[in-house]
Amino acid sequence: MKVDRRTFLAGVAVAGAATVPAPHGGTAAAAPAVKFPSAAALAAETLVPAALPASSGKPGSDFMVDVIRSLDIDYISANPASSFRGLQESIVNYGGNQKPEFLTCMHEESSVAMAHGYFKIAGKPMGVLCHGTVGLQHASMALYNAWCDRVPVVVILGNIVDATKRRPGVEWLHTAQDVAAMVRDFTKWDDLPASLQHFAESTVRAYKIATTPPMAPVVIVADGGLQEAPIGDGESLSIPKFVATAPPQGDTGAVREAARLLAAAQSPVIVADRLARTAQGIKLLVELAETLNAPVIDQYGRMNFPNAHYLSHSERGRALIGQADVVLGLELTDYWGTVNAYTDNHERTTTSRTKAGTKLISIGVGDLYTKSNYQDFERFAAVDLPVAGDAEATLPALIEAVKSALSAERRAAIAGRAEAMRKARAATRERIAVDATYAWDASPVSTARVAAELWAQIRSEDWSLVSPDNFFSRWPHRMWTMDRPHHYIGGSGGAGEGYGLPAAVGAALANRAVGRLTVNIQCDGDMMYAPGALWTAVHHKIPLLTVMHNNRAYHQETMHLQRLGNRRNRGVDRASIGTTITEPNIDYAKLAQSMGMWAEGPIENPADLGPALARAVAVVKRGEPALVDVVTQPR
Amino acid sequence: MRVLLIPALAAGLLLNGVARAEPSAADGRTLFVKVGCYLCHGYQGQGGAAGPRIAPDPLPFDGLAAFVRTTSGEMPPYSEKLLSDADLADIYAYLQSVPRPPAVASVPLLKQ
Numbered sequence: 001m002k003v004d005r006r007t008f009l010a011g012v013a014v015a016g017a018a019t020v021p022a023p024h025g026g027t028a029a030a031a032p033a034v035k036f037p038s039a040a041a042l043a044a045e046t047l048v049p050a051a052l053p054a055s056s057g058k059p060g061s062d063f064m065v066d067v068i069r070s071l072d073i074d075y076i077s078a079n080p081a082s083s084f085r086g087l088q089e090s091i092v093n094y095g096g097n098q099k100p101e102f103l104t105c106m107h108e109e110s111s112v113a114m115a116h117g118y119f120k121i122a123g124k125p126m127g128v129l130c131h132g133t134v135g136l137q138h139a140s141m142a143l144y145n146a147w148c149d150r151v152p153v154v155v156i157l158g159n160i161v162d163a164t165k166r167r168p169g170v171e172w173l174h175t176a177q178d179v180a181a182m183v184r185d186f187t188k189w190d191d192l193p194a195s196l197q198h199f200a201e202s203t204v205r206a207y208k209i210a211t212t213p214p215m216a217p218v219v220i221v222a223d224g225g226l227q228e229a230p231i232g233d234g235e236s237l238s239i240p241k242f243v244a245t246a247p248p249q250g251d252t253g254a255v256r257e258a259a260r261l262l263a264a265a266q267s268p269v270i271v272a273d274r275l276a277r278t279a280q281g282i283k284l285l286v287e288l289a290e291t292l293n294a295p296v297i298d299q300y301g302r303m304n305f306p307n308a309h310y311l312s313h314s315e316r317g318r319a320l321i322g323q324a325d326v327v328l329g330l331e332l333t334d335y336w337g338t339v340n341a342y343t344d345n346h347e348r349t350t351t352s353r354t355k356a357g358t359k360l361i362s363i364g365v366g367d368l369y370t371k372s373n374y375q376d377f378e379r380f381a382a383v384d385l386p387v388a389g390d391a392e393a394t395l396p397a398l399i400e401a402v403k404s405a406l407s408a409e410r411r412a413a414i415a416g417r418a419e420a421m422r423k424a425r426a427a428t429r430e431r432i433a434v435d436a437t438y439a440w441d442a443s444p445v446s447t448a449r450v451a452a453e454l455w456a457q458i459r460s461e462d463w464s465l466v467s468p469d470n471f472f473s474r475w476p477h478r479m480w481t482m483d484r485p486h487h488y489i490g491g492s493g494g495a496g497e498g499y500g501l502p503a504a505v506g507a508a509l510a511n512r513a514v515g516r517l518t519v520n521i522q523c524d525g526d527m528m529y530a531p532g533a534l535w536t537a538v539h540h541k542i543p544l545l546t547v548m549h550n551n552r553a554y555h556q557e558t559m560h561l562q563r564l565g566n567r568r569n570r571g572v573d574r575a576s577i578g579t580t581i582t583e584p585n586i587d588y589a590k591l592a593q594s595m596g597m598w599a600e601g602p603i604e605n606p607a608d609l610g611p612a613l614a615r616a617v618a619v620v621k622r623g624e625p626a627l628v629d630v631v632t633q634p635r
Numbered sequence: 636m637r638v639l640l641i642p643a644l645a646a647g648l649l650l651n652g653v654a655r656a657e658p659s660a661a662d663g664r665t666l667f668v669k670v671g672c673y674l675c676h677g678y679q680g681q682g683g684a685a686g687p688r689i690a691p692d693p694l695p696f697d698g699l700a701a702f703v704r705t706t707s708g709e710m711p712p713y714s715e716k717l718l719s720d721a722d723l724a725d726i727y728a729y730l731q732s733v734p735r736p737p738a739v740a741s742v743p744l745l746k747q
Contacts, residue, residue, distance in 0.1 A: 345707050433745050437736035438681035438688055446681060452744040473683035555674070559685065562671040566711035572671040634674055635683040 060196050061090035061227040063237055064156075067200045068100055070239045071207050073127045073154070075118070075509065076100040077111040079138075081131030083158025083174060086227030088129065100127055103509075103540055106532025108135045110502035112142030112217075113530070115153045117466060117503030120302075120489035121510035123278070125210060128155045132174035133182075136219075140183050141496045146217045147186035148333075148376045149301075149493025150274055150365075152210035153217040156203075160224040161192070180219040185373045188216035196226060196237055204240045212245040213277075213390040214365035249397065250363055250389030258328070258361045258385055259401030263410055265326035265359075268294040271317075271338055274301035275330040275391050279485050282306070284395035285330070291402055293417035294328075295320050298477075300470070301333060301490045306483035310422040315432075315478070321353045330391040331364040335381035346567060361385040363394050376494065432478045444631045445606045447549070451475030453609045454519065454547060457617045461517045466507035467500055468492065471523055471556070472549055473635045486516065498529030501546070505537045508544035508625075517620060520546045522627075524581055525554045527588065535595040537625040545620045547613070548588050548629040550602065553580040555634050588629040601629025658721075663729025666722050670713065679733050686710065690733040699727065 064087055068076070076091060078084070091102050105111040108130055115126040130139050136157055146153045159179045160166045166175060176182075180190035189209045193199035199222065206218040231237065250258075262268050270289055276282045285305050289296050295313035296305045297320060305312055313320055321327060321339060329335050339360065343349045354360075360383045367388040370377050387394065406414070436448035451472065459480070468491030469476045482488055489507060492499035504520035511518045527548070537544050553576075561575035576582075585602070592599035598619045600612045612628050619626040667673055667680075677683055680690030686709075693699055700723055706712045718726075739745050 343708060345709070345711065347707075349707075433739045434736075435682070435688070436745055437739055437742060438690075439677055439679040440736055440742065441734075442677075442679050442681070444678065446677070446679075447683065448681075452742075456744055470684065473685075558671075559674050562674055563711045566713060566717060569714055569716055571717045573669065575671060633677045633681075633683070635677065635685045 058231050059086060059090065059227065060229050060231055061086040062094040063196050063231060064199060064222060064227065065090045065095045067203050067239050068127055069095070071204065071242055072124065073100050075103050076127040076129055077103040077105050077114045078129035079105050079108055079111060079131070079135065081135055081158060082171070083132045083160060083224055084129050084156070084222060084227065086224065087156070087158070087222055103536065105502070105536055107530055108138035109142040109498050110530045110533045110536065112139045112146060112153055112155070113499050113502035114506030114509070114533070116142065116146045116149065116151050116499070117489070117506035118510045119151050119153070121464065121466070121486055121507045125152045125154045125207065126506065128153060130155050130157045132157070132159050132179060133176050134174055136179060136182060141498065143183050143217045144186045144374070145492045145494040145496045145499050147494065149490065150215045151493070152215040154207055154210055155217060155219045157219055157221045158224060159221050162225050165225050179221060183219060185371055187219050188369070190219035190221070192221040193223070193226070196231065196235070199226065200237065200239045204242050207242060208245055213247045214369050247390035247393040248365065248368065248388070250387040250394040252397065254385065254387045255394060255397050256401050258363070258387060259398055259405045261326050261359050261361060261385065262292055262328060263402055263405035267323050268292055268326040268328065269297060269320045269324040270294050270328045270330065271297045271299060271332060272304040272330045273299040273332045274490065276302045276304045276485065277392050281392040281395070282483070282485065284392065284399065288395060288399050288402065291399060293414045293421060295421060299332065300477065300488065301331070303482060303485050303488040307477055308481050308483065310418070310425045312425065313421070315428050316424065318353060322355065324354065324358055326359045326361065327354065329360070329362045329364070332362065334378040335360070335362055335383060336379035339381065344563065359384045361387070363387045363389060363391045363398070365390050436479065439633065441606055442633065443604045443606065444551070444633050445603065445609060446633050447472045447635060448475050448479070449606045450547065450609065450630055450632060451479050453613055455480050456610065457613045458517055458519060462515070463487070463517045463519060464507065464511050465519050465521070466504045467520045467522060469521060471635065472521055476521070486511065497526050500526040502530050502533040504544060504546065505533045505542055508537070508542050509540070512543060517617070518544045520544055522546045522548050524548060524550045524552065524586065524588070528586070531591060534592050534597055534625070534627070538596045541623060542625060543620045543623050544625040545616055546625070546627040548601065548627065549632050550588060550629055551632050551634045552582050552585060553634070588627060592627040597625050597627055599627040599629065602631050603629065604631045658724040658728035660725070660728040660732035663725035663727065666726050667729050670718055672726065675710070680730050690730040691735055693727060693730040696727055
């Protein structure tokens, strides 16, 4: 029997109905209102119809679940939708809602952001189910963030290719001829499989492409018909084995030349942004820095370098760049911005931060894959020695080459740099502590005070900060001891709002597996893009401590209006229009409580903060999310 | 609180014909928020990622005033139309009035 894909279930009903009187129509109309079903009718209602081949009992989406499982994907985040109803049904019933487990999200942007944050802790992708045109449009900004942050997200996108199989109305609105086109500028690969075997091969290929540096999101379109139709008679299906591709390493000759420059340098400086993909990346950077006694400037795209190390000198970044004779940039997002100053005042001016003759070396995957439309590649930097390759994968060869290039005389000279570095680091630490005392008892609460109170609560735990701290004056980086990969996971990548909370929930989900305490310092403006993620955290029992950085403004934008108001000599009296989040103030504790989350605040008295945080940590340690709303200084 | 005014500032006030006996720290605090100083420097001028610390030990008034009027750096300049000399004096008084911070040694949370 031939059953078309979209009407498979209806087809089963038709097959059964063939053995019983038609419930409607001329003949049935003359039948009694109630008729005891025959044995054949009972069998047709309760058993698999004998006329159907056994294989037709398994729909295509069951096989899709098998494919997803083969990739060790533990979770699928999604907002439910009809274009992937077949696959969702297979996940919860055929798969028993385990590996993958369906995570209910309240916006596709949150689904992707969750997967974004999850990857940066788990080190492997989560799947995202997305609904045709409208779902992918919702998801697109979060995909752009992941693209910019070089994070693999595997999107499985519902769509119905065959026009004759679409239900009239909405299903047409939610379908596109080339649905992945809208995100093709900021995804690494996509495909529209035409068969289940094609789905298996393309999904494994997509996963492989996504997780090979430079990592990036991918999209696989799961046709609705393919999901819902039974696996065909005698259809031989197999799932290709996934084997991770070894990341690309820098050219041997170029690496040797980089080593020669570094070994001979009097004042080398190392700058790292999205360098460390693993704990090994941190170890390797420490080894390179110690071999050269070169200061490291961490641009915080990832947890790259232990901030208590004597060569950690991010605080002195500008000065060190100015003194350097060789700068080594590792996976920098913006090399130009690293070595040039840009002033946004009456006239936009640029000046070089480096002295004449400074040699610039870059190692990174940025040169391996670039697209035209979106300008995330930043301004062109005239680097003297650009090396295309994954920096973490290239570091072992570079370290070896540097060691080989060092004469005994150079080793002695390099050893002599250590003392000055240690003294400078100690002085920085002392200055940081003094800086933190200013506005210590202020209300709104200073960001330094929040960081100190929070640190006191978590420092003895296995903790993980999963929010960026650039809007928090970098106090966690300045004050806390960070030396493990999960201590910091960078930011959104594309600076698109709505990343913070859902990414934190995703990261907390990954941390939950190892019993780690997850901390999210949450900006208020970002929170209101995706507050539904609070519900997701509660619903799925994801322990996460959220501390609100509630400065009651889109503060960055207030500063922009101030800048323009001054530039035009009109003043800043009205800079708050459209940039502040007041009148009314938002009560974030009540917002969280409305979704079943433990919450306290708003806290305006710094003396109240420590006890509230202690109570919140206790909640999180028993496996639930908690939120503390703190009214804070702007930065 | 008592605020020390340097001669140049007093002269400026007289030249502008502003009848102010002494700058007001309370008014200065209001102005500090109104004209947006807090945006980068924090409500107590403590500084942070967006701007340096400016209280309770601001630059000498002449230097601060010159910088505020003419800066071509990251901080946007304030003309006299946007911020009068008298208002700037009030802000200066506010900066000087900010309480001194506690010593690091007296703050248990900051002892490493």
